[in-house]
Amino acid sequence: MVNGFMAAGIAAGIKKNNAKDLGLIVSTVPAAVAGVFTRNQIKAAPVVLDMERVAAGVCRTVIVNSGNANCCTGEQGMKDAIYMAKLAADATGVPEDMALVSSTGVIGQALPVAKVAAAMPALMEALSEDGFLNFAEAIMTTDTRPKMLTRTVDVAGKSFSLVAVAKGAGMIRPDMATMLSYVCTDVEADAQVLKQVLAQAVNLSYNRITIDGDTSTNDTVLLMANGTSGVSINDTGVQERFQSVLNEMLIELAKMVVKDGEGVTKLVEIRVTGAASDADADKMADTVAHSNLVKTAFFGEDANWGRIIGALGRSGAPIAPDAVDISFNDVLLVKNGLWCGSEAEAAATKVLKLPEFAVNIDVHMGNGRASYWTCDFSIDYVKINADYRS
Amino acid sequence: MVNGFMAAGIAAGIKKNNAKDLGLIVSTVPAAVAGVFTRNQIKAAPVVLDMERVAAGVCRTVIVNSGNANCCTGEQGMKDAIYMAKLAADATGVPEDMALVSSTGVIGQALPVAKVAAAMPALMEALSEDGFLNFAEAIMTTDTRPKMLTRTVDVAGKSFSLVAVAKGAGMIRPDMATMLSYVCTDVEADAQVLKQVLAQAVNLSYNRITIDGDTSTNDTVLLMANGTSGVSINDTGVQERFQSVLNEMLIELAKMVVKDGEGVTKLVEIRVTGAASDADADKMADTVAHSNLVKTAFFGEDANWGRIIGALGRSGAPIAPDAVDISFNDVLLVKNGLWCGSEAEAAATKVLKLPEFAVNIDVHMGNGRASYWTCDFSIDYVKINADYRS
Numbered sequence: 001m002v003n004g005f006m007a008a009g010i011a012a013g014i015k016k017n018n019a020k021d022l023g024l025i026v027s028t029v030p031a032a033v034a035g036v037f038t039r040n041q042i043k044a045a046p047v048v049l050d051m052e053r054v055a056a057g058v059c060r061t062v063i064v065n066s067g068n069a070n071c072c073t074g075e076q077g078m079k080d081a082i083y084m085a086k087l088a089a090d091a092t093g094v095p096e097d098m099a100l101v102s103s104t105g106v107i108g109q110a111l112p113v114a115k116v117a118a119a120m121p122a123l124m125e126a127l128s129e130d131g132f133l134n135f136a137e138a139i140m141t142t143d144t145r146p147k148m149l150t151r152t153v154d155v156a157g158k159s160f161s162l163v164a165v166a167k168g169a170g171m172i173r174p175d176m177a178t179m180l181s182y183v184c185t186d187v188e189a190d191a192q193v194l195k196q197v198l199a200q201a202v203n204l205s206y207n208r209i210t211i212d213g214d215t216s217t218n219d220t221v222l223l224m225a226n227g228t229s230g231v232s233i234n235d236t237g238v239q240e241r242f243q244s245v246l247n248e249m250l251i252e253l254a255k256m257v258v259k260d261g262e263g264v265t266k267l268v269e270i271r272v273t274g275a276a277s278d279a280d281a282d283k284m285a286d287t288v289a290h291s292n293l294v295k296t297a298f299f300g301e302d303a304n305w306g307r308i309i310g311a312l313g314r315s316g317a318p319i320a321p322d323a324v325d326i327s328f329n330d331v332l333l334v335k336n337g338l339w340c341g342s343e344a345e346a347a348a349t350k351v352l353k354l355p356e357f358a359v360n361i362d363v364h365m366g367n368g369r370a371s372y373w374t375c376d377f378s379i380d381y382v383k384i385n386a387d388y389r390s
Numbered sequence: 391m392v393n394g395f396m397a398a399g400i401a402a403g404i405k406k407n408n409a410k411d412l413g414l415i416v417s418t419v420p421a422a423v424a425g426v427f428t429r430n431q432i433k434a435a436p437v438v439l440d441m442e443r444v445a446a447g448v449c450r451t452v453i454v455n456s457g458n459a460n461c462c463t464g465e466q467g468m469k470d471a472i473y474m475a476k477l478a479a480d481a482t483g484v485p486e487d488m489a490l491v492s493s494t495g496v497i498g499q500a501l502p503v504a505k506v507a508a509a510m511p512a513l514m515e516a517l518s519e520d521g522f523l524n525f526a527e528a529i530m531t532t533d534t535r536p537k538m539l540t541r542t543v544d545v546a547g548k549s550f551s552l553v554a555v556a557k558g559a560g561m562i563r564p565d566m567a568t569m570l571s572y573v574c575t576d577v578e579a580d581a582q583v584l585k586q587v588l589a590q591a592v593n594l595s596y597n598r599i600t601i602d603g604d605t606s607t608n609d610t611v612l613l614m615a616n617g618t619s620g621v622s623i624n625d626t627g628v629q630e631r632f633q634s635v636l637n638e639m640l641i642e643l644a645k646m647v648v649k650d651g652e653g654v655t656k657l658v659e660i661r662v663t664g665a666a667s668d669a670d671a672d673k674m675a676d677t678v679a680h681s682n683l684v685k686t687a688f689f690g691e692d693a694n695w696g697r698i699i700g701a702l703g704r705s706g707a708p709i710a711p712d713a714v715d716i717s718f719n720d721v722l723l724v725k726n727g728l729w730c731g732s733e734a735e736a737a738a739t740k741v742l743k744l745p746e747f748a749v750n751i752d753v754h755m756g757n758g759r760a761s762y763w764t765c766d767f768s769i770d771y772v773k774i775n776a777d778y779r780s
Contacts, residue, residue: 042703042711072699074728107696108729217700293775300776306497309462310607313432321432322464338464339498382769385683386690
């Protein structure tokens with residue numbers, strides 16, 4: 001799949017129902033690594049550990065469990081994270097500080113490390129170059145399907161590859177609190193460059209999806225590059241190509257994450273153009289994408305532009321109320337801040353019935369633009385989140 | 391009810407079903423006035439007009455309709471607001487600039503001013519000192535009951551009175567977008583002092599309730615003081631007493647507004663203590679009170695402290711994760727950031743079954759404190775807001 005990487009995913013008994021819940025990625029040689037982690041001040045133990053270890057810029061293996069977040073678990077939680085990483089390091093024969101660890105699941109309960117230890121032989125046996133889909137399955141919590149993408153890129157007679165996996169965001173199915181994503185590539189790159197390209201890609205993808213605005217204690221995105229393709233990111237044009245492919249993959253995975261949210265029936269892109277700056281466009285798209293009123297209207301298939309314009313008005317970015325245009329796909333419903341009438345409304349209502357559509361907002365102040373991906377807010381969302389722990 | 395004030399509420403045919411939808415308040419003498427208005431950049435025409443007129447600090451009458459917000463209605467909307475205020479000014483024989491006007495209801499449709507004009511004789515005929523309950527009913531949208539409080543305060547052998555009414559917040563039942571509240575008192579005060587006392591009272595009440603974080607285009611709170619009691623706010627101790635009674639009344643009305651939200655089954659106070667500053671406590675209480683995850687857990691009667699601590703971690707105010715205590719009423723469930731066990735959990739779950747309870751959060755950083763009132767987030771909230779316009 002990608003030169004020099006192997007992966008596995010098995011059932012270790014952490015989750016109920018014998019579902020896969022333990023995953024491993026191993027690079028045959030030391031890989032440069034960059035990470036993006038939750039900004040929440042409450043960080044799970046594995047996040048704290050990974051932030052330290054990623055700073056060195058190199059790693060060999062990542063072990064991940066689902067079913068338990070190892071968060072709000074105190075000193076014992078940190079001991080357990082270190083121990084779990086050590087299990088992976090020992091099994092794969094790499095130095096302890098080259099092993100990373102992630103956890104995802106319920107907050108506040110002790111990690112069952114004995115189950116992880118007992119499962120290590122089976123996990124090692126399952127390792128293979130084609131193991132990434134099993135890995136993607138093992139990191140799922142209430143996701144309904146694994147999320148994996150692969151790409152091969154040709155440059156000047158050579159090629160490099162990428163494989164990327166992700167699991168549902170805490171934003172979608174909180175408490176099973178975590179957006180996790182791992183990208184492995186055989187391109188050659190140093191950690192500093194990886195950090196830059198990962199930051200840009202995450203900012204265009206995972207940082208632009210929202211379900212309910214709650215951030216998780218375990219969010220982790222890791223990018224590992226082991227250089228086994230012989231293509232260097234410093235070769236002419238490679239960084240640009242790599243960035244572009246990585247952006248596209250993470251945007252695609254981000255949309256898959258939103259679409260797979262329980263209770264989600266619609267994927268909606270909020271596109272703001274004509275803002276005074278990109279930062280202003282960002283604020284507006286963010287506010288509209290997070291509005292519960294807008295999102296419940298999407299669920300009701302109601303082209304409720306009053307709620308959209310109300311959200312625009314409280315975003316903090318300046319707008320001229322009489323210069324706002326709003327379209328649903330190509331249907332213009334609001335022109336210069338005023339309703340375009342019942343014929344336009346009927347056409348817009350048809351768009352709202354689609355499983356995917358865009359809301360295009362032009363505020364006519366400048367050239368700033370931004371896109372967010374959001375979803376509808378459904379009765380099932382409330383059901384799932386009200387009943388989650390019971 | 392309050393010296394020198396009369397009020398009325400009648401059905402003018404703006405709403406369906408012949409419900410009351412037009413209200414009027416008149417002071418027999420010019421009253422000092424202060425107002426607090428929505429901070430949303432999209433402001434309904436009557437809000438824009440009132441902001442101008444309130445700046446003069448004096449008014450005689452307020453006319454209010456429900457069923458139509460007169461918002462996003464362009465130039466015609468402003469003409470309609472001016473015309474509606476003029477109808478009230480002419481009928482009551484006061485200068486045009488001493489008449490204020492509010493509207494609440496659906497956004498983006500033209501105000502049916504002919505219906506208001508036709509109803510003026512009946513509205514005038516209904517005016518009475520006891521008309522405030524009818525007025526409170528006339529400003530309702532999807533509220534299930536009118537909200538009115540009265541108080542009489544004795545000071546040094548004299549007394550003054552207050553009557554305060556409110557209608558459901560846009561935050562609860564958006565689109566029927568508006569939090570409206572009117573307070574009339576016979577105390578004597580100048581507009582500058584009124585502005586101060588109103589700002590403090592609103593900050594402790596209406597600014598601390600939340601249903602879904604969406605602010606309205608029509609929010610208006612007006613405080614009118616006509617001085618007919620012979621008690622001046624400048625007399626010894628009166629301002630303090632007045633402030634205290636006003637704070638208490640608006641907090642009570644604010645809680646009534648939350649409780650009357652459709653879909654709301656629980657009123658929950660989020661009390662943060664021990665923050666580094668009051669401003670930090672405010673951020674934390676605000677973030678917890680707005681979290682959809684926390685609110686859906688309340689609906690599910692689940693003492694889900696992981697979601698509360700997750701929200702605390704993203705509020706922007708500093709916390710020490712291992713110094714956070716969380717109680718539900720008197721039941722301590724989290725001590726030093728760690729779970730207190732299944733016995734505490736069972737006791738906390740009992741608290742969650744109550745229709746009203748408090749979540750007490752102590753972050754042990756200093757003396758900052760803040761309270762917010764929030765509600766649960768129910769299946770009915772989604773149903774109501776998905777289907778609202780259809």
